[in-house]
Amino acid sequence: SAVISQKPSRDICQRGTSLTIQCQVDSQVTMMFWYRQQPGQSLTLIATANQGSEATYESGFVIDKFPISRPNLTFSTLTVSNMSPEDSSIYLCSVGSGDDGEQYFGPGTRLTVT
Amino acid sequence: SQQGEEDPQALSIQEGENATMNCSYKTSINNLQWYRQNSGRGLVHLILIRSNEREKHSGRLRVTLDTSKKSSSLLITASRAADTASYFCASSNSGGSNYKLTFGKGTLLTVNP
Incomplete structure (x- = not known):
């Protein structure tokens, strides 16, 4: 299985600014995915x-x-631009693996927009 | 439309009991996967069942799939406090290199010591 890291792990940002999230994988992968998980x-x-x-x-x-x-x-970034409080979420990257498409996830970036 | 509706939304049991979570989906699938998430962290892949399989076991986990009803269930036997987490089903309706998953709403499982 792939080991995935994300930076930053969490951040608090001002409305109107942008944040770039990094996703690093310890092996070469073809497909990477970005997800959003809103609170709850x-x-x-x-x-x-x-x-x-x-x-x-x-x-x-x-x-x-x-x-x-x-x-x-082995690397991807996601930028959340011109942020508003509605963008407060956990952002996760993942990679696809194997013929059946199971995915391995990074630990997530918890973003709070004030 | 939202695929993968789990029920119950929340489940609280005592350590040692079994926990059963159900998932429904809306379109034809290639496979269905179950993931665990602890406290808003990254997801961990638990088990995958293909559309031509009906039951699969992995340790204390048992997954069933009924394609005629478009539903799946995850059974965790002899639960432990460490099993406390959110559990999500995810359906894959394409094979090959697509890997796109559609996640259900999840079940929050609490195992009380």
Whole structure:
């Protein structure tokens, strides 16, 4: 299984600012995923990030608000732009593995926007 | 539309008892997976059951899948306080390289010592 780290683990940010979250994997992986988990809720997929191509966003998420970079097979970033209190959530990255598509998750970034 | 509705939303049991959580989904799946999340941290993959399987075991975990009813259940036997966590089912409706998962709302399990 892959070992995934995220930075920062948590942050408190001002409204209107942006935060970039980093996701590092200890092995090369093709597909990485970014999720949002609002307080007390389940996970919602934001986008799928493949190395060398543009990220694929899910309905309700746009690149201007959540730009993603995937410069190589072990690293990705998610930026939460022009933040509002509604963006307060845990943001998680994951990687796909195996033929059945089980995923391994990072520890998450807990974001609070004031 | 939201796939993967778990019930119950919350479950409180005593140590040593069994815990059963149910999950329903809405479209055809390739497989269904169960994950555990402790205190808002990252998710841990527990077990995966393919659409052509009906039951699977892993240690104290037993998963069943009924594709005719579009439902699955997760049984944790002989529960321990350390099993206290949120449990999510996630459906995968594509194979190959897609890996896209749709998560249910989750069940918060509390195991009292």
